[in-house]
Amino acid sequence: MTKIGLMGCGAIGSEVAAAVAQKRAGDARLVALFDQDADRAAALARQLSLSVPIHSDVAGFLSAPGLEMVVECASPGAVKAHAEAVLSGGKDLLMVSSGALTDTALFRRLADLSRERGRRLIIPAGALGGIDAIRAARDSLEEVVLTTTKPPRGLAGAPGFREWESREITEAQVIFDGSALEAIKLFPANVNVGATLSLAGLGPERTRVRVVADPQSPGNVHEIYARGDSGVMRFTLENRPHDRNPRTSYLAVLSLLETLRGACTHGPRIGG
Numbered sequence: 001m002t003k004i005g006l007m008g009c010g011a012i013g014s015e016v017a018a019a020v021a022q023k024r025a026g027d028a029r030l031v032a033l034f035d036q037d038a039d040r041a042a043a044l045a046r047q048l049s050l051s052v053p054i055h056s057d058v059a060g061f062l063s064a065p066g067l068e069m070v071v072e073c074a075s076p077g078a079v080k081a082h083a084e085a086v087l088s089g090g091k092d093l094l095m096v097s098s099g100a101l102t103d104t105a106l107f108r109r110l111a112d113l114s115r116e117r118g119r120r121l122i123i124p125a126g127a128l129g130g131i132d133a134i135r136a137a138r139d140s141l142e143e144v145v146l147t148t149t150k151p152p153r154g155l156a157g158a159p160g161f162r163e164w165e166s167r168e169i170t171e172a173q174v175i176f177d178g179s180a181l182e183a184i185k186l187f188p189a190n191v192n193v194g195a196t197l198s199l200a201g202l203g204p205e206r207t208r209v210r211v212v213a214d215p216q217s218p219g220n221v222h223e224i225y226a227r228g229d230s231g232v233m234r235f236t237l238e239n240r241p242h243d244r245n246p247r248t249s250y251l252a253v254l255s256l257l258e259t260l261r262g263a264c265t266h267g268p269r270i271g272g
């Protein structure tokens with residue numbers, strides 16, 4: 001039974017906590033909750049009748065008795081602030097805010113720490129599919145492009161969407177076209193997918209990301225185009241936005257839970 005601590009008790013974190021409590025997330029047990037907004041963590045604990053300690057300081061959280069793995073569902077800022085402490089404190093880190101890792105110096109430090117401490121640093125595919133194929137072909141890839149299309153409300157609040165907030169968008173509009181590195185700065189809560197794709201493939205500078213606002217979009221749509229020696233790959237995902245947070249796709253929750261099951265449970269695994 002892997003003892004896990006939850007970092008971030010919002011839309012994704014609440015689903016993880018519920019799945020773990022209901023034994024839908026493999027052999028995992030929740031031993032601590034952490035959120036910068038302690039009221040959110042307390043509300044989640046109440047809602048699920050969890051009797052686990054609640055922390056709003058990271059030191060207390062990381063010293064929860066028996067804690068083996070931190071599941072991060074908070075923000076790229078939380079990864080920047082706390083990921084090194086998690087790994088150097090001897091815990092595994094399963095993290096969804098992959099956008100933080102377009103900071104290549106941080107990624108290198110975390111990768112080194114993970115090797116040195118013998119702890120796992122796991123980044124789920126999240127709201128994307130096809131990451132296994134991109135990873136397998138990475139050395140021979142020549143081009144990788146991600147086009148992310150969302151209804152305008154799914155981009156609201158992003159620095160890269162600021163000048164569009166007051167305009168009426170009536171048809172598909174390209175809001176951004178550039179590297180994954182720039183994309184994550186301008187759309188930190190929207191394009192973790194671009195970061196994950198770039199980490200699996202060509203890196204944040206060579207992965208192209210396009211962000212499109214489309215009022216007719218059926219959801220959060222991600223289209224991957226990749227070309228290389230192995231051939232051409234095209235993946236399209238039409239993801240349903242999460243009920244509580246339209247910037248997040250529900251598939252990101254499912255992917256995290258499946259990754260958690262894989263990390264905590266022995267048995268066959270299909271597809272990597």
Ligand SMILES: NC(=O)c1ccc[n+]([C@@H]2O[C@H](COP(=O)([O-])OP(=O)(O)OC[C@H]3O[C@@H](n4cnc5c(N)ncnc54)[C@H](O)[C@@H]3O)[C@@H](O)[C@H]2O)c1
Pocket residue numbers: 007008009010011012013034035036037040073074075076077078079081096097098124125126127128188189190192193196245247248249252
């Ligand atoms: N990899 C993917 O495909 C993918 C997909 C969707 C979302 N995400 C990312 O997952 C993360 C969580 O998404 P969500 O929809 O649950 O967000 P949310 O806003 O609903 O919840 C985030 C929670 O984390 C807490 N938090 C934020 N920063 C913190 C910090 N520095 N320290 C402690 N607590 C902190 C907030 O108070 C909040 O309760 C976000 O970073 C989001 O961008 C990744």
